[in-house]
Amino acid sequence: MKTLEDLLDAADALAASSQETPARPDFAIPDEFLLAKQQLLEQKETSDGKGTGWFARQDIPAGSLLMAAKPLAMVMLWQEEEEEEENEPDEMEEEDEEDDTSMMRTEKSTLNSMLVVELLQAIQKNPDIWNNSLSTLYPRNEADMANLPIRECANPKLKLQQETLLQQLATAQPQLAATSDTIGKRLPLIVRYNVLSIETCPELLSHPGPGGHANLGGAGLYHWPSFFNHNSERPTVARWAIGDVMCFVAIRDMEAGTEACISYLEHDVLCESAYRRNLLLQMDFQEDTAKANNTDDAQENDEENGPDAPVVDSELQNELMETNAFERLDTIEQLLLQAKGMPPPDDDENDDDDNNNNNDKAMVVSEDEEEESGGGCWFQCDIQNLNILKAITLDGLGQTTKALQVWEECVEFAESKLPPLDESSVVVRVQAALCALHLGDTKTAQQHANKALETHDKLFLGGGAARLRRRFRKDLELCLRKPNGKQQQQQSPKQVADILWPIAPGR
Numbered sequence: 233m234k235t236l237e238d239l240l241d242a243a244d245a246l247a248a249s250s251q252e253t254p255a256r257p258d259f260a261i262p263d264e265f266l267l268a269k270q271q272l273l274e275q276k277e278t279s280d281g282k283g284t285g286w287f288a289r290q291d292i293p294a295g296s297l298l299m300a301a302k303p304l305a306m307v308m309l310w311q312e313e314e315e316e317e318e319n320e321p322d323e324m325e326e327e328d329e330e331d332d333t334s335m336m337r338t339e340k341s342t343l344n345s346m347l348v349v350e351l352l353q354a355i356q357k358n359p360d361i362w363n364n365s366l367s368t369l370y371p372r373n374e375a376d377m378a379n380l381p382i383r384e385c386a387n388p389k390l391k392l393q394q395e396t397l398l399q400q401l402a403t404a405q406p407q408l409a410a411t412s413d414t415i416g417k418r419l420p421l422i423v424r425y426n427v428l429s430i431e432t433c434p435e436l437l438s439h440p441g442p443g444g445h446a447n448l449g450g451a452g453l454y455h456w457p458s459f460f461n462h463n464s465e466r467p468t469v470a471r472w473a474i475g476d477v478m479c480f481v482a483i484r485d486m487e488a489g490t491e492a493c494i495s496y497l498e499h500d501v502l503c504e505s506a507y508r509r510n511l512l513l514q515m516d517f518q519e520d521t522a523k524a525n526n527t528d529d530a531q532e533n534d535e536e537n538g539p540d541a542p543v544v545d546s547e548l549q550n551e552l553m554e555t556n557a558f559e560r561l562d563t564i565e566q567l568l569l570q571a572k573g574m575p576p577p578d579d580d581e582n583d584d585d586d587n588n589n590n591n592d593k594a595m596v597v598s599e600d601e602e603e604e605s606g607g608g609c610w611f612q613c614d615i616q617n618l619n620i621l622k623a624i625t626l627d628g629l630g631q632t633t634k635a636l637q638v639w640e641e642c643v644e645f646a647e648s649k650l651p652p653l654d655e656s657s658v659v660v661r662v663q664a665a666l667c668a669l670h671l672g673d674t675k676t677a678q679q680h681a682n683k684a685l686e687t688h689d690k691l692f693l694g695g696g697a698a699r700l701r702r703r704f705r706k707d708l709e710l711c712l713r714k715p716n717g718k719q720q721q722q723q724s725p726k727q728v729a730d731i732l733w734p735i736a737p738g739r
């Protein structure tokens with residue numbers, strides 16, 4: 233592999249190879265990334281009790297590639313789903329009554345337990361994986377382990393597999409015989425506190441539904457990236473993956489000596505209160521609890537009554553996208569009210585509504601979400617995700633002026649509430665540009681297109697318009713917008729792209 237584009241081609245081929253269950257990606261790191269200067273960070277002990285972390289060796293400009301890495305082990309989401317189907321997770325959860333005072337906990341994450349199995353198999357083949365990589369990760373010693381409950385696998389089949397592999401390890405690798413007990417205790421904790429989700433970057437992010445690279449998703453354990461600490465107030469590093477290759481890029485200028493931190497939480501929940509972030513952050517440390525307790529009473533009530541996690545997930549998005557566009561728009565408006573903690577429209581008004589719009593809404597948010605959401609405000613990213621669906625729907629219905637307004641609201645959220653250089657701002661800018669162009673407002677279209685390209689270039693390591701067009705190929709091909717009065721005939725995706733993101737001759 234030479235370039236990021238080669239990596240995208242490999243991801244496309246793998247995602248298309250099997251709709252549901254593609255093989256685990258095992259891509260080479262492109263030469264382009266290896267050639268990039270990657271000696272920008274050094275490992276040091278932090279001064280604020282976070283343990284070891286990565287620090288800038290020199291001044292680093294935003295948009296620099298800091299690290300490109302492959303995992304020591306990866307498990308795909310479809311593998312986890314298969315495992316859970318076979319092992320009836322409901323029964324497992326019933327068994328899982330924990331005593332808070334005990335130093336033993338069950339590991340509920342099937343994915344984490346599967347990763348432990350994968351890693352034990354890898355160590356069995358090559359003990360250096362333990363000696364040189366895994367054993368260097370947190371928790372490293374008795375002091376680190378002292379306050380962490382031992383994690384015992386909740387899935388009986390995986391637990392047996394782990395025990396068998398540990399016994400075999402003692403005989404297959406005699407030099408590890410003395411440490412196999414330690415490995416048995418530490419490895420589940422190493423996985424728990426260092427695991428990273430892996431999602432291939434987001435063509436069609438703004439258009440949920442089948443297609444895209446969702447089936448390449450999973451989680452993995454990486455060696456050097458495991459030393460990034462968490463910062464939710466001001467992360468300096470963002471990460472993205474294509475297949476199993478993960479890249480870490482500076483999203484702010486960093487002065488020499490400053491710590492390079494990622495966020496362990498999705499960027500779109502970082503604008504929430506510390507109370508809410510703590511609910512999501514299931515780690516051995518908490519966000520600044522002083523700040524978490526510093527919310528006013530009204531906000532606290534609202535949040536306590538509200539959901540513990542974002543409600544608008546990909547399942548709900550897909551379900552909404554399957555409904556008729558007019559009904560969908562109506563449902564989205566109702567969900568937006570609910571998300572903002574406002575009362576739903578008067579039921580009487582809808583009592584004799586033959587269109588069953590309310591029934592559709594009930595179908596979409598009835599069961600789990602309704603229960604989860606209580607009555608308080610949802611997460612701000614729920615409103616963003618509903619707005620994205622609203623913009624797509626308005627766009628598809630030919631209400632392009634309104635659609636542009638909503639896309640621009642989405643841009644405002646992405647650029648004022650999320651850390652800088654967020655990929656979602658590129659996605660919504662691209663749609664705003666396409667919408668404005670369709671309306672004949674070339675100036676606005678070009679402004680959005682230029683801003684999208686500027687952010688894209690920094691986050692995805694250059695490549696200019698050609699790279700943006702490659703990554704957004706499917707979004708551009710969708711041709712959502714029908715010809716309007718101002719256009720004699722539909723412009724092809726290439727014609728549109730040539731206007732907004734022209735490629736210099738010879739590239």
Ligand SMILES: C[S@@+](CC[C@H](N)C(=O)[O-])C[C@H]1O[C@@H](n2cnc3c(N)ncnc32)[C@H](O)[C@@H]1O
Nearest residue numbers: 282283284370425426458459460461462516517
């Ligand atoms: C992925 S490791 C990061 C590297 C780790 N500091 C080390 O020494 O290897 C995650 C662990 O680092 C510590 N950590 C990371 N971010 C932290 C933060 N913001 N506050 C306190 N501890 C943090 C926690 O112990 C966490 O489980």
